[in-house]
Amino acid sequence: MPKSSVYMKLNFKQLLAVCAAAALVSSCGSSGNAVAPKAPPPVPVAIFAVQKGSAVYYDQYPATVVALNEVQLRPQVTGYITGVFFKDGQHVSKGQKLYAIDQQQYEASYNQAVANLNVAKANLGKAQQDADRYAELQKNDAIARQTVEHAQADLQASKMQLEAARANVASVQTNVRYSTIFAPFEGTIGISQVKMGTAVSPGQTILNTLSSDNPIAVDVALDQKEITRFLMLQQKTGADKDSTFSLALPDQSVYPYSGQISFIDRAVDPQTGTIKTRIIFPNKEKFLKAGMSCNIRVKNNGNSQSLLIPAKAVMEQMGEYFVFVVGDSNKVAQHKIQTGQVINDKIMVKSGLEENDKIVIEGVQKLREGAVVIPKTDSAIVKKTDSSTVTPKQ
Numbered sequence: 001m002p003k004s005s006v007y008m009k010l011n012f013k014q015l016l017a018v019c020a021a022a023a024l025v026s027s028c029g030s031s032g033n034a035v036a037p038k039a040p041p042p043v044p045v046a047i048f049a050v051q052k053g054s055a056v057y058y059d060q061y062p063a064t065v066v067a068l069n070e071v072q073l074r075p076q077v078t079g080y081i082t083g084v085f086f087k088d089g090q091h092v093s094k095g096q097k098l099y100a101i102d103q104q105q106y107e108a109s110y111n112q113a114v115a116n117l118n119v120a121k122a123n124l125g126k127a128q129q130d131a132d133r134y135a136e137l138q139k140n141d142a143i144a145r146q147t148v149e150h151a152q153a154d155l156q157a158s159k160m161q162l163e164a165a166r167a168n169v170a171s172v173q174t175n176v177r178y179s180t181i182f183a184p185f186e187g188t189i190g191i192s193q194v195k196m197g198t199a200v201s202p203g204q205t206i207l208n209t210l211s212s213d214n215p216i217a218v219d220v221a222l223d224q225k226e227i228t229r230f231l232m233l234q235q236k237t238g239a240d241k242d243s244t245f246s247l248a249l250p251d252q253s254v255y256p257y258s259g260q261i262s263f264i265d266r267a268v269d270p271q272t273g274t275i276k277t278r279i280i281f282p283n284k285e286k287f288l289k290a291g292m293s294c295n296i297r298v299k300n301n302g303n304s305q306s307l308l309i310p311a312k313a314v315m316e317q318m319g320e321y322f323v324f325v326v327g328d329s330n331k332v333a334q335h336k337i338q339t340g341q342v343i344n345d346k347i348m349v350k351s352g353l354e355e356n357d358k359i360v361i362e363g364v365q366k367l368r369e370g371a372v373v374i375p376k377t378d379s380a381i382v383k384k385t386d387s388s389t390v391t392p393k394q
Helices: 003-032 104-139 145-178 224-233
Strands: 043-048 058-066 070-071 080-083 097-099 180-182 187-189 208-211 216-223 243-247 258-264 274-280 292-298 306-310 315-317 320-325 334-342 346-351 358-362 373-374
Touching: 058 243, 104 145, 145 180, 216 224, 216 292, 224 258, 224 274, 306 358
Parallel strands: 043 373
Antiparallel strands: 043 358, 058 216, 058 292, 070 208, 080 097, 097 180, 187 208, 216 274, 243 292, 258 274, 306 346, 315 320, 320 334, 320 358, 334 346
8 A cells, every 4th residue: 555545544543533632622611611500499397496394194004904802613512503693794792692502412411410419419428427427336346447447438439429420510511501602702703604403513613703893903014124113103192192093994095093003013023024013993883894904004203394396397217216407597407316205296305406496397308408498487486395284195
């Protein structure tokens, strides 16, 4: 190939490279003069001025209603049920007759035992007379010594037979008494497990269950960390003690009567780390039934001051809680907080906020760190928290 042709090709390639470089320089220069994107406009939000206030709330603990006295009624003799003297679910008084078991065989045995007792008494009388008569004869040497000794032995035997006959009467009489079953204490009796004519046996048949119902107990298993607090509550006196413990029923209604601590168990369960505590409630209307699940409500110290903010201002991220705090130039910053008790639509703040901090309560979803905000109206700044009595959410 001629040298001139090679030279022309090289010049053409160099020209293309120069043009490409010039285009690149031109592009970079034009980009340097481009207009920067505008900052996002301020976000309209509602804000809340944090203040301390007093709020009454209740800590709640799962609990179970239990009877102070409860007993399974069982027969102590064998026989057939011949009488049922109550209605299922009836309130019965102490000593009230409940069941009767066929007494015929026990009455016959009792009559026979009484007859044997009378025979033993007669034999003792005869033996006593013989012993006394022989003793007088012995004083005059008018009877053999052996006869006197036999009479004394017969007298002792008659006395023992009399004691045995009396014991037999008492035993048979006990069976007669056990054939009628009475209420051992006042309370409510359940549904009868036997009917008329049912054969029953000691230790095998359950007739019914009787439980006391007024007053009634509520048992709660407390974490061992709560022992000190509940010991102090147990020692309270006066009107405050009467309003400390209340009860939330399964339908979320509040039981109309307050309770008092009966006892705190002697030891902590090492398996669960809890301690059993019993609280006594009046139960005149029989609203509370043994076995019912409920929640014990323990009133907090309403005199303490706490920070309360609307719950809707709080955001949760990976198990941590945050709020947006409005700072200088209406810029927001995200603050991590430690929350406490939820009280209706508010939540207690233990740390992370100070009094008079302004937090965003509406428009939180539109914000990011450093965003500029515009309060909707001056009236959106709430100057005081609600101090009314409230109940915590579940």
